[in-house]
Amino acid sequence: MKPPRPYARPLTPADLPEEVRALLDDIPLQEPPQQGRTSRVAFTRDARGDPVVLKRSVGPHLEVIRREHHALCTLYPLGVPVPEPLLFLERPTSFGREGWLVTRRLLGTTLETALRTELDHALRVSLLRDFGAALARLHRTLPPTDFGSFDWLENVLTITNSLNPTTDVVQQWRIRNEQPTPVATALIHGDLFLDNVMTADGRVTGLIDWAFADVGDPRYDVAVA
Incomplete structure (x- = not known):
């Protein structure tokens, strides 16, 4: 009989390491309906009642949560949102080595949802302007000299292969050999889909899911968004 998959059932407090439980209030875990491919995510509150996020990654995806923790510890002191x-x-x-990450939760609505549900054209434009301003501030932030990959593009392709082993090799050849004119590198988010942008009261309040943060081509963030 095969052992159960690590994500085959909802998370419960009994699944949490003792160190994680010690941080939290005694309330149920709430799992969002849309889960990432590399982590299990749950919302709850800490002992003070403040909202927090739990992330759990197992086995081959452990490196992703390690990268996110490193990025958060590096960027939070710099004032990056x-x-x-x-x-x-x-x-x-029994499933392999497991990682747990606990962070404060950025409340609000994702930019993807806000743009889909907001009917006022002027407010939609305002949200997009605020997003552009937030992205420009990110790209102007100077990261520590030891942060980022030596070869950003090669690192992206390596990660892509590890998460998507069937990636088209012809497409990868084109990415390597048909690059646009180089620009100055910058601190980038690296996974800036609009559901990783948080909004509240008509403003962009922060960015989440930082596992692919790097020093690379800032146009990549714009293209993904």
Whole structure:
């Protein structure tokens, strides 16, 4: 009989490491309907009642949550609009090595949802302008000299292969050999789909899911968004 998959059922407080439970209030875990491909996500509150996010990654996806923790610890002190990291730990399990990340939760609505549901054209334009301004501030932020990959593009392709082993090799050849005119590198989010942009009261309040942050081509963020 095959062992159960690590994400085959909802998370419960009993699944949490002792160090994680010690941070939290005694309330149920709420899992959003849309889950990422590399982490299990749940919302809850800490012992003070403040909203927090739990992320759990297992086995081959552990490196993704490690990268996100490193990015948050590096960028939060710089004033980049990232969730505050609270705890990260790893432990062995029957499914492989497991990582847990706890951060503050950025409340509000994703930019994707806000643009889809907002009927006022002027407010939609205002949201997009605010997003553009937030992205420009990110790209102007100077990262520490030890942050980022030596070869950003090669790193992106390596990660893509690890997460999507069937990636088209012809497409990868074109990406490597038909690059646009180079521009100055900048601090980039690296996964800037609009559901990773949080909004509240008509303003962009922060960005989430920082596992692919790097120093690379800022046009990549614009293209993904």
